[in-house]
Amino acid sequence: MSEQPRRPRKPGKPYRRPQKDPVRLLAFEALRAVDERDAYANLVLPPLLRKAREKEGPEKFDARDAALATELVYGTLRRQGTYDAVIADCVDRPLREVDPPVLDVLSLGVHQLLGTRIPTHAAVSASVELARVVLGDGRAKFVNAVLRKVARDDLDGWLARVAPPYDEDPEDHLAVVHSHPRWVVSALWDSLGGGRAGIEELLAADNERPEVTLVARPGRATRDELLGEEAAVAGRWSPYAVRLSEGGEPGAVEAVREGRAGVQDEGSQLVALALADAPLDGPDRRWLDGCAGPGGKAALLGALAAERGAFLLASEKQPHRAGLVAKALAGNPGPYQVIAADGTRPPWRPGSFDRVLVDVPCTGLGALRRRPEARWRRRPEDLDGFAPLQRGLLREALEAVRVGGVVAYATCSPHLAETRAVVADVLKRRSGAELLDARPLLPGVPALGEGPDVQLWPHVHGTDAMYLALVRRTS
Numbered sequence: 001m002s003e004q005p006r007r008p009r010k011p012g013k014p015y016r017r018p019q020k021d022p023v024r025l026l027a028f029e030a031l032r033a034v035d036e037r038d039a040y041a042n043l044v045l046p047p048l049l050r051k052a053r054e055k056e057g058p059e060k061f062d063a064r065d066a067a068l069a070t071e072l073v074y075g076t077l078r079r080q081g082t083y084d085a086v087i088a089d090c091v092d093r094p095l096r097e098v099d100p101p102v103l104d105v106l107s108l109g110v111h112q113l114l115g116t117r118i119p120t121h122a123a124v125s126a127s128v129e130l131a132r133v134v135l136g137d138g139r140a141k142f143v144n145a146v147l148r149k150v151a152r153d154d155l156d157g158w159l160a161r162v163a164p165p166y167d168e169d170p171e172d173h174l175a176v177v178h179s180h181p182r183w184v185v186s187a188l189w190d191s192l193g194g195g196r197a198g199i200e201e202l203l204a205a206d207n208e209r210p211e212v213t214l215v216a217r218p219g220r221a222t223r224d225e226l227l228g229e230e231a232a233v234a235g236r237w238s239p240y241a242v243r244l245s246e247g248g249e250p251g252a253v254e255a256v257r258e259g260r261a262g263v264q265d266e267g268s269q270l271v272a273l274a275l276a277d278a279p280l281d282g283p284d285r286r287w288l289d290g291c292a293g294p295g296g297k298a299a300l301l302g303a304l305a306a307e308r309g310a311f312l313l314a315s316e317k318q319p320h321r322a323g324l325v326a327k328a329l330a331g332n333p334g335p336y337q338v339i340a341a342d343g344t345r346p347p348w349r350p351g352s353f354d355r356v357l358v359d360v361p362c363t364g365l366g367a368l369r370r371r372p373e374a375r376w377r378r379r380p381e382d383l384d385g386f387a388p389l390q391r392g393l394l395r396e397a398l399e400a401v402r403v404g405g406v407v408a409y410a411t412c413s414p415h416l417a418e419t420r421a422v423v424a425d426v427l428k429r430r431s432g433a434e435l436l437d438a439r440p441l442l443p444g445v446p447a448l449g450e451g452p453d454v455q456l457w458p459h460v461h462g463t464d465a466m467y468l469a470l471v472r473r474t475s
Contacts, residue, residue: 018132018140022059024108026052027072028134031104034077034373041073041373076104076111077372078207081179082155083110085162090149102139105131109147114155124151170196178203183380184365191414191455198459205459210369212244213266214253215296217303219333220260229253236462237445238269240300259331264296265367267456267463271410272297274441274454275357276304278470281404288353289314290343290397291360293321295328298338301357306334313348315341344392351402358397360390360422362413366465369458383417390418394426394471398433401473406436409469414455419467423453432475438468 026048033039049069052061061069076083087106088095095103109127112118118126124147131140153161163176171189175182180203189199213235216223226232226242229252235241241264244250255261287305292298292314305312314329314336316322322340329336341347343358363382364374390411397407411418427433437452447460453469 018137019129020059020133021126021130022052022061023065023069024072024126024130025133026061026069027076027108028101028104028130030069030073031076031108032101035100035104038377040371041077042370045070045073071116072108072111074209074372075115076107077376079111079115079179080107080372080376081181082159082162082176083107083114083179085176086110086114086150086158087146089158089162090146099139102131102135102143105135105143106146109143110150113147113150114158120151124148166196174199174203179207180368180375181378184375184378187365187415187417191416191419192457201459202457205457206368206372206375208369208458210265210458210464211462212248212250212263213269214242214244214250214256214261215264215269215300216240216242216255216261217299219303219307220331221255225255226253226261235266235269237442238266238273240273241266241269259328262296262299262328264300265370265464265466267366267461267466268296268412269300270442270445270456270463271359271408271466271468272300272304272357274438274468274470275355275406275408276301277441278355278406278408278436278472280354280406281472282354282402284308284354285310286353286355287312288348288356288397288400290346290356290358290393290400292316292325292338293318295325297357297359298325299328299332302329302332302334302336305336306332309334310354312336313353314338315343315346317342344389344396346396346400348400350399353401354405356397356401356405356407357410358393358407359410359412360386360393360418362386362390362411362418363415364412366412366414366467370464383415386418387422390422391426394422395430398426398430398471398473403432403473403475405473407471407473409471411467412464414457414465414467419455419469420453423469423471427471433471433473436470436472438470441470 030044030048033044034041049066112123127147128140128144131143159177164172166173171182171185174185192198214226216226223242231245231248232242235243250256250263287310289298289301293316298314302312314325316325319340322338326338363378368375394409401407409423435452438454439448439451448454456463456466
């Protein structure tokens with residue numbers, strides 16, 4: 001038998017260099033910083049975007065690039081729990097065995113497929129190209145295979161598959177559908193009360209992009225001035241609040257650049273205003289912000305105090321945060337002082353102040369719209385770490401205020417262990433103090449509950465979930 005001639009080998013496809021997509025590359029870089037350095041996206045993303053805007057050539061960002069990068073980062077972080085459940089159903093190993101950078105690329109891809117209007121083919125191909133750039137060709141094939149499985153269904157279809165039925169496990173169902181850890185769902189539901197509709201609305205609100213809210217600092221700027229800005233509308237509840245519609249840039253507002261106005265959630269403004277308007281027995285000359293960093297409430301309190309000729313002492317334990325407070329208060333027309341001091345071991349004399357604010361360190365579960373990664377970072381045991389500090393700060397605040405004066409205890413968490421439990425425990429152990437009804441001091445704000453304290457909610461009030469209790473020292 002004659003030997004068959006060997007067929008010429010088909011030439012392989014020429015190697016194609018991966019195409020860099022500056023927007024998705026920046027989003028990946030931001031997610032890695034959040035994961036590797038426990039950074040917060042709201043601190044990491046702005047300098048990355050600023051640097052991208054300053055570049056020349058094809059990598060220079062325009063407004064649409066910045067908006068897409070922002071959506072990719074925040075959307076991926078907010079829906080991380082849901083996307084993890086979807087990815088877990090598409091891989092042949094536990095998620096903990098998938099390298100974190102690979103998981104970040106997959107999560108970005110899943111968000112584009114299930115959480116945006118980006119066409120399927122574009123979402124997959126862009127994610128695979130990103131994987132080739134940051135992970136290499138080998139792992140890019142894995143990314144491609146997983147995302148093609150994800151692309152077979154939409155978000156509703158995937159939720160029907162990966163979320164346990166509500167009737168069998170309500171909290172776990174809500175945790176997967178609304179992308180919150182189960183313990184957070186349970187804690188928020190305990191604080192909110194009620195049935196399924198309310199907690200679903202709250203969890204959904206946590207996953208919405210919050211509006212940027214500005215505060216016109218009294219005596220330095222007016223709301224009418226801020227309303228002259230493009231895309232500005234009046235706040236709902238605070239007389240000093242102005243909301244910027246989507247795309248509004250605070251740094252472009254002259255009053256913000258000059259420190260006469262600032263970025264401040266309306267719930268935070270309401271806390272400061274309630275303390276400033278609380279009725280006093282006696283003089284009104286000395287105010288204290290005992291946990292002043294980073295300075296938003298201190299700046300508003302300082303402006304309000306200045307209108308009455310009162311002095312504000314702004315105290316913050318961490319020196320670098322005290323520096324932020326000093327920057328926020330710079331230019332305040334009235335007398336003030338900023339110090340670095342521990343509010344649980346204060347340097348001031350007892351009974352020195354007429355009004356005292358302690359916005360205590362907490363889990364931050366009330367600001368998950370703004371810091372979506374906090375929900376994955378916090379653990380139930382964190383509550384035990386904050387509890388002694390929160391009680392200590394409130395106890396010392398009640399020592400710092402004079403008889404007849406008022407203390408505002410505030411926290412950006414609705415967790416009952418950080419709110420009512422703290423206030424009840426401190427007042428049970430200390431005589432000579434009484435709760436005031438805070439609700440009349442938030443005029444026009446609806447659905448404030450039975451009082452005397454106040455809990456604000458994102459889905460009801462459009463604010464962070466701020467808690468406020470006002471306490472008058474009686475002896």
